[in-house]
Amino acid sequence: MEVARYDAWYASPLGAACLQLELAVLRRAAGILAGKIVLDVGCGTGRFLLALGAEAVRAVGVDRDTAMLELARHHTPGSATDRYTWLAGNAAALPLADGCSDVVFESTVLCFCADPGAVIREMVRVCRPGGTVLLGELNPYSPWQWWRRLKAAFGVGAFQGALWHRPRDLLRGLAASGCEAEWVGRGIFSPPINIENVWRWRSTTEWLGGRFWPWAGAYYVIGGTKGRSVSAFARKST
Numbered sequence: 001m002e003v004a005r006y007d008a009w010y011a012s013p014l015g016a017a018c019l020q021l022e023l024a025v026l027r028r029a030a031g032i033l034a035g036k037i038v039l040d041v042g043c044g045t046g047r048f049l050l051a052l053g054a055e056a057v058r059a060v061g062v063d064r065d066t067a068m069l070e071l072a073r074h075h076t077p078g079s080a081t082d083r084y085t086w087l088a089g090n091a092a093a094l095p096l097a098d099g100c101s102d103v104v105f106e107s108t109v110l111c112f113c114a115d116p117g118a119v120i121r122e123m124v125r126v127c128r129p130g131g132t133v134l135l136g137e138l139n140p141y142s143p144w145q146w147w148r149r150l151k152a153a154f155g156v157g158a159f160q161g162a163l164w165h166r167p168r169d170l171l172r173g174l175a176a177s178g179c180e181a182e183w184v185g186r187g188i189f190s191p192p193i194n195i196e197n198v199w200r201w202r203s204t205t206e207w208l209g210g211r212f213w214p215w216a217g218a219y220y221v222i223g224g225t226k227g228r229s230v231s232a233f234a235r236k237s238t
Contacts, residue, residue, distance in 0.1 A: 003067045006158070007045040017202060021187045022136060022219050023051050026105060029134050029184040029221045036102035041091050041123055042109030046072030046084075052105070053084065060101070062089045092118040096126045103127075105134035110170070111162045117173050124177040127226045133179055135222040140164030144192040144218035170222045179224025186210065186217030 009015040026048070030038075033055045040049035043061030045068050053059025061084070063069055069086045076084050089095040091109060104127045110116040123133050138145055145164055151157040167183065174181035189209025190202050209217060 025185040025187040025221050029223045039101040039104045041106040044068050046075050048107050060085045062087045094122045099128040103132045107136035120173045121177045131226050133224045139220050142218040147192045174224040181224040184223035185221045188218035
């Protein structure tokens with residue numbers, strides 16, 4: 001993926017709206033971040049971590065793409081450079097010590113991983129006992145993903161070759177890795193069209209969607225507290 005084009009999407013009206021809605025779900029799931037160490041696995045150009053790590057005592061982003069990391073450093077405010085660290089590394093073999101972070105999250109990374117379980121296990125490894133692990137992914141049942149699948153079939157778009165993980169599979173994966181896993185939120189209920197008047201009403205659409213058609217949210221977050229090896233969900237599934 002061309003880095004500048006990828007990053008520019010977040011500056012577009014549609015991209016900016018999606019970013020804010022996804023961040024809102026992650027913020028609710030993460031809780032209070034003041035005084036904590038936050039890790040973003042597959043941080044890309046840093047837009048998620050720069051928003052979520054604003055109150056953290058330290059924020060660390062890891063990505064295998066050095067061009068993405070360079071842009072993340074460029075986006076980092078000069079007053080915050082001492083709190084942000086951008087590292088080159090593989091999500092399935094993080095260059096970090098066990099239990100070094102209070103909150104570990106990823107956003108739309110697992111859909112591009114052939115072995116999401118390996119990434120989840122690494123995220124849990126670097127999270128401290130009692131800390132939080134968050135998986136932010138794209139809902140395979142949403143109209144957004146139907147549209148993306150159609151475009152990918154014609155060789156168009158950034159999601160060619162993407163793997164659409166079912167929420168229950170990620171719940172099981174997080175539970176099996178040593179977390180008490182649960183659903184923590186959904187977002188983006190507006191249709192996948194870039195029309196300003198539609199997105200102007202997104203607060204209303206989000207409220208209605210969360211109550212009347214939750215299955216259609218394009219983005220979901222699975223959360224886990226590190227400590228238990230088997231979650232209630234996993235016990236019910238056996």
